[in-house]
Amino acid sequence: MPTRLDSGKYGHLLAETLPAIVTSDAEYDxxxxxxxxxxxxxxxxxxxxxxxxxxxxxxxxxxxxxxxxPIPVAPPHEVIQFLKQDRGLRNRDLEPLLGSRGVTSEVIRGKRKPSHTQIKKLAEFFKISPEVFISLD
Incomplete structure (x- = not known):
């Protein structure tokens, strides 16, 4: 494959396709x-x-x-509750990630924000971006 863009061919493709900022569902489709x-x-x-x-x-x-x-942002404890339910997990299944039974319960109920270490462990465990466990408030 050539490593240099052919401006003539590219210009023809652009003229044929007419890409522009999408402002309607028809243009999107x-x-x-x-x-x-x-x-x-x-x-x-x-x-x-x-x-x-x-x-x-x-x-x-x-x-x-x-x-x-837009994808609405959910508080970390709601994300954890959803993932826990979706995967058929119980609180005790998350204790190795979050700590003691009491700390795990507090994080899952939203009484305590997950720490950076807990966020990293949750992200690795659920195989998702750590950003979903970070509270914006």
């Missing part, structure tokens, strides 16, 4: 269709110009998603 078409192309067949177009469209689509469908 159109760009998602283009994105999906490019995303399934075999690696040995996609051009550098197509890869760059895919990157741009992906950013435009993600920006619209983030603006239209």
């Amino acid at each position: 159109r760009l998602v269709a283009v994105m999906n078409k490019l995303a399934v192309m075999p690696e040995d067949r996609i051009t550098l110009e197509q890869e760059r177009l895919l990157e741009m469209i992906t950013l435009l689509v993600e920006k619209y998603d983030d603006e239209q469908y």
Whole structure:
């Protein structure tokens, strides 16, 4: 694959696709269709110009998603309660991560914020970003 962008080919792709900031569901659907078409192309067949177009469209689509469908931030104890229930865990299953029975109970009920060490252990255990366990208040 060439390592240098062909401005003529790229310009043609841009003119053909007309990517722009997404302001409507119709524009979103159109760009998602283009994105999906490019995303399934075999690696040995996609051009550098197509890869760059895919990157741009992906950013435009993600920006619209983030603006239209924001993910609400939940307090750490609610995240822990959800994950605990979702995975069929009990409080005592989290004691090795959080500490004693009393501390575990306080963290799960929201009476105590998880410490940095506890956050790290929870993130590793549940295989998710530590950010979800950080309280914003």
